[in-house]
Amino acid sequence: MIIRDVIIRKLEMTMKNSFSTSFGTMKTRQFLIIEVVDEKGNKGYGEGVAFSIPWYTEETTETSLHMIRDFLVPMLKGKTIQHPDEVNEIFKSIRKNNMAKAAVECAVWDCWAKRQGLTLAEAIGGKKEKIDVGISIGLQADFETLTERINQSLKSGFKRIKVKIKPGHDIMLLSQIRERFPEVPLMADANSAYTLDDLELLKQLDQFNLTMIEQPLASDDIVDHATLQQQIQTPICLDESILSAEDARRAIQLGSCRVINVKIGRVGGMTEAKKIHDVCQRAGIPVWCGGMLEAGIGRAHNIALTTLPNFAFPGDTAGSNSYWERDIISPEVIVQDGTIMVSKLNGMGYDVDLSEVDHHTTRRIEIKL
Ligand code: OSB
Numbered sequence: 203m204i205i206r207d208v209i210i211r212k213l214e215m216t217m218k219n220s221f222s223t224s225f226g227t228m229k230t231r232q233f234l235i236i237e238v239v240d241e242k243g244n245k246g247y248g249e250g251v252a253f254s255i256p257w258y259t260e261e262t263t264e265t266s267l268h269m270i271r272d273f274l275v276p277m278l279k280g281k282t283i284q285h286p287d288e289v290n291e292i293f294k295s296i297r298k299n300n301m302a303k304a305a306v307e308c309a310v311w312d313c314w315a316k317r318q319g320l321t322l323a324e325a326i327g328g329k330k331e332k333i334d335v336g337i338s339i340g341l342q343a344d345f346e347t348l349t350e351r352i353n354q355s356l357k358s359g360f361k362r363i364k365v366k367i368k369p370g371h372d373i374m375l376l377s378q379i380r381e382r383f384p385e386v387p388l389m390a391d392a393n394s395a396y397t398l399d400d401l402e403l404l405k406q407l408d409q410f411n412l413t414m415i416e417q418p419l420a421s422d423d424i425v426d427h428a429t430l431q432q433q434i435q436t437p438i439c440l441d442e443s444i445l446s447a448e449d450a451r452r453a454i455q456l457g458s459c460r461v462i463n464v465k466i467g468r469v470g471g472m473t474e475a476k477k478i479h480d481v482c483q484r485a486g487i488p489v490w491c492g493g494m495l496e497a498g499i500g501r502a503h504n505i506a507l508t509t510l511p512n513f514a515f516p517g518d519t520a521g522s523n524s525y526w527e528r529d530i531i532s533p534e535v536i537v538q539d540g541t542i543m544v545s546k547l548n549g550m551g552y553d554v555d556l557s558e559v560d561h562h563t564t565r566r567i568e569i570k571l
């Protein structure tokens with residue numbers, strides 16, 4: 203397969219609800235759509251999931267666009283790709299910029315799977331026909347609103363509830379949730395809001411029977427997390443700290459976590475996500491698929507990834523209608539009874555609604571290779 207044409211689109215979409223974490227609040231979502239066309243005219247799509255502000259990782263929509271246009275796409279010129287795993291190798295001389303790499307790599311995966319007549323799930327070796335999903339609920343203005351959101355989510359059938367916590371909105375909040383919802387599968391995500399100075403507070407998490415606590419400490423740490431894991435019963439799940447399969451291996455070896463959240467963008471693509479899955483599987487560490495408030499294309503790739511066997515907890519891949527008035531794929535991603543049926547169509551399994559894409563496009567760059 204030779205990639206002949208790449209179209210980079212920058213989109214801006216308004217979310218149905220603003221989403222708040224310990225690092226900030228998002229209402230409009232900027233992201234990239236990468237379209238690749240091979241020498242036979244097959245098309246593939248990938249989503250660039252960096253935010254417009256560098257508060258989750260150091261990448262932004264604009265740094266991704268720069269990396270993709272000026273470095274990554276030119277590296278594909280003249281390359282014959284036998285298998286999408288090779289893209290990771292082709293990009294190896296560029297450090298980090300994982301979300302930029304993943305956007306291009308996922309487009310190549312989609313294109314290749316279509317060319318081979320495979321679903322993306324089949325192409326990566328996934329076997330599940332349906333996947334379980336939970337929902338991530340952002341910080342809310344007050345407890346009443348949060349209760350309302352949890353109730354709605356449970357009524358929709360989501361398999362577990364994840365809430366965001368931050369200093370000042372933690373122990374009391376969780377204790378109120380537990381009082382109201384004693385049995386619900388519940389976890390909390392701190393997005394790096396604490397340090398070991400908060401050890402006594404973090405120990406109190408054990409009383410809430412959380413499935414796990416996600417990324418309590420610094421985004422680049424695995425040492426303090428290991429110290430913390432020794433002091434608490436609640437399993438630690440790492441998100442921001444794991445950027446590669448090597449990171450996963452080191453964190454497991456140190457005892458920094460008992461679960462890993464895999465995000466395709468954060469780790470630089472589908473191939474690296476698969477590698478993390480495999481490293482964790484061998485070590486007996488379950489993984490689950492995180493989310494980046496994706497539009498339909500990113501969501502489709504997440505669904506395919508989740509079909510791998512060691513994705514053992516429900517992911518954050520809620521349906522299109524949890525985020526958007528109207529998504530950019532057809533059909534939209536539908537969650538029923540907390541599960542998503544994996545599409546049987548080739549590639550990522552959803553059509554891109556190009557008129558809807560055009561409607562949200564603020565920039566379009568075409569590169570002929
Ligand atoms: O840490 O998992 C996170 C959203 C934005 C940035 C980071 C995170 C999240 C979520 C929501 O938790 C996941 C989703 O619904 O896509």
Ligand code: MG
Nearest residue numbers: 391416417441
């Ligand atoms: Mg997280």
